Amino acid sequence: MAYQVPWLSLIIWVPILGGLSLLFGVDETRVRLHRWLALALAIVTFALTIPVFLNFDSQSAALQFVEKDVWFESLNIYYYVGVDGFTLPLIMLTSFMTIVVILAAWRSVKERVSLYLSLFLMMCGLMNGVFAAADAILFYVFWEAMLVPMFMAIGIWGGPNRVYATIKFFLYTFIGSVLMLIALIYLGIETKSFEIAAFHQHPMTLEVQSYLFWAFFIAFAVKVPMWPVHTWLPDAHVEAPTGGSVILAAIMLKMGAYGFIRFSLPITPDAAAHWADIVILLSLIAVVYIGLVALAQEDMKKLIAYSSIAHMGFVTLGFFITFALLSGEHKDIAIMGIQGGLIQMISHGFISGAMFLCIGVLYDRLHSRMIADYGGVANAMPKYAALFMVFAMANAGLPGTSGFVGEFMVILAAFHASPWYAFFAATTLVLGAAYTLWMYRRVMFGETANNKIAALKDLDMREMLILSSLAILVFVFGLWPAPLLDLMSASVEHLVECGTRSKISLEGMCKP
Numbered sequence: 001m002a003y004q005v006p007w008l009s010l011i012i013w014v015p016i017l018g019g020l021s022l023l024f025g026v027d028e029t030r031v032r033l034h035r036w037l038a039l040a041l042a043i044v045t046f047a048l049t050i051p052v053f054l055n056f057d058s059q060s061a062a063l064q065f066v067e068k069d070v071w072f073e074s075l076n077i078y079y080y081v082g083v084d085g086f087t088l089p090l091i092m093l094t095s096f097m098t099i100v101v102i103l104a105a106w107r108s109v110k111e112r113v114s115l116y117l118s119l120f121l122m123m124c125g126l127m128n129g130v131f132a133a134a135d136a137i138l139f140y141v142f143w144e145a146m147l148v149p150m151f152m153a154i155g156i157w158g159g160p161n162r163v164y165a166t167i168k169f170f171l172y173t174f175i176g177s178v179l180m181l182i183a184l185i186y187l188g189i190e191t192k193s194f195e196i197a198a199f200h201q202h203p204m205t206l207e208v209q210s211y212l213f214w215a216f217f218i219a220f221a222v223k224v225p226m227w228p229v230h231t232w233l234p235d236a237h238v239e240a241p242t243g244g245s246v247i248l249a250a251i252m253l254k255m256g257a258y259g260f261i262r263f264s265l266p267i268t269p270d271a272a273a274h275w276a277d278i279v280i281l282l283s284l285i286a287v288v289y290i291g292l293v294a295l296a297q298e299d300m301k302k303l304i305a306y307s308s309i310a311h312m313g314f315v316t317l318g319f320f321i322t323f324a325l326l327s328g329e330h331k332d333i334a335i336m337g338i339q340g341g342l343i344q345m346i347s348h349g350f351i352s353g354a355m356f357l358c359i360g361v362l363y364d365r366l367h368s369r370m371i372a373d374y375g376g377v378a379n380a381m382p383k384y385a386a387l388f389m390v391f392a393m394a395n396a397g398l399p400g401t402s403g404f405v406g407e408f409m410v411i412l413a414a415f416h417a418s419p420w421y422a423f424f425a426a427t428t429l430v431l432g433a434a435y436t437l438w439m440y441r442r443v444m445f446g447e448t449a450n451n452k453i454a455a456l457k458d459l460d461m462r463e464m465l466i467l468s469s470l471a472i473l474v475f476v477f478g479l480w481p482a483p484l485l486d487l488m489s490a491s492v493e494h495l496v497e498c499g500t501r502s503k504i505s506l507e508g509m510c511k512p
């Protein structure tokens with residue numbers, strides 16, 4: 001019965017069309033109505049993901065809730081969507097965080113409210129489209145389209161250097177996407193289909209795989225972002241409004257990591273194994289070097305931005321170290337490493353989003369993100385300080401929080417490949433605690449810095465609801481990650497099984 005309803009199309013198009021209706025169909029002067037309509041649309045979108053979750057067969061690696069209709073028949077391009085164990089958690093995360101962003105903007109956004117809300121609703125639908133797309137051209141259209149609302153959000157509501165940040169953000173991501181488009185067109189011509197599943201089954205020489213691997217790698221590495229193509233992210237975060245920073249950190253960075261497991265690893269497994277050492281090195285540099293860079297930051301937003309780059313290094317490390325080096329001999333370890341990377345993606349979505357929201361709470365009150373401007377905030381805002389502490393501990397990888405689970409799984413998998421890999425990866429537990437607690441201590445503790453801080457009001461009910469919900473999720477997935485592991489296990493096992501078979505010859509190909 002559940003499959004008779006176009007659940008995925010509703011999850012994609014309800015927020016997109018709802019955002020357009022807010023933009024063009026509602027009187028601009030009725031700000032209160034805009035907010036409630038946007039919140040209702042976001043809640044409906046998340047509610048639509050629940051039947052998909054409840055009816056999802058976690059024992060199957062096949063796409064489920066499939067919808068397929070002709071789009072451009074002459075080019076063999078389809079409107080083709082479906083979900084598996086990789087995509088469903090990301091779609092639910094995207095839809096949930098959209099509710100959070102709209103609630104967070106309830107009072108802080110006072111100008112062009114309908115435009116702001118409509119942009120984030122459209123972003124929600126477009127990002128859900130990226131995760132659900134099973135046709136490569138449909139994927140590319142959603143991938144590129146979601147840049148536009150984020151570009152506008154930073155450019156209109158951003159800080160004083162927003163023009164520089166938006167142009168840098170757009171150029172980095174667009175140039176990488178052009179290479180991905182070339183790879184997709186090549187595969188479409190070779191397979192006479194743009195179905196991503198057809199790409200997975202197509203045999204190729206190592207040379208061809210290598211060209212495709214690097215085309216995909218550049219596009220996805222920029223989005224993650226990996227060192228050294230990470231420099232756009234701190235600028236974008238610093239200049240973005242709070243909602244923009246939350247969506248950038250919680251969702252958009254995950255799209256690059258998702259690209260690796262949907263395209264790079266299953267389409268070019270031999271090249272992924274051949275070039276894995278380079279990717280592992282770049283991931284470890286992100287973990288160690290970027291962690292040290294975070295220690296030197298005086299701007300809270302920039303510190304968390306660099307922290308995001310370091311934590312996403314764990315994701316790529318988990319994917320490549322286990323897929324390329326261990327899957328042949330240690331299948332269980334390979335599965336654990338990839339699952340650790342996936343859990344890190346979901347966990348980082350909650351934690352980084354919450355950290356940027358906490359910084360946004362202070363910025364809304366004092367209009368400063370500089371650590372030196374604060375001190376003794378806990379004296380005036382004890383509830384806020386307690387919740388911020390939860391997210392700071394999770395960001396540092398405290399056991400019992402979701403921040404620990406994924407990192408521990410990746411470190412354990414890395415140890416089976418090389419103790420040195422595990423050693424350098426584990427430095428994030430030290431560096432993460434150092435820069436996070438250093439920031440927290442200077443902002444929250446000590447004497448009250450000035451009269452403005454003494455006059456601060458603690459969290460209101462709306463802010464308490466937002467941050468408490470995220471804190472609960474951080475603890476739930478930290479103490480009980482089994483439901484998330486079960487959801488993705490079949491898809492991860494299939495990826496590892498297919499990845500161990502060479503695509504250089506027809507005999508070694510993995511059939512769905």
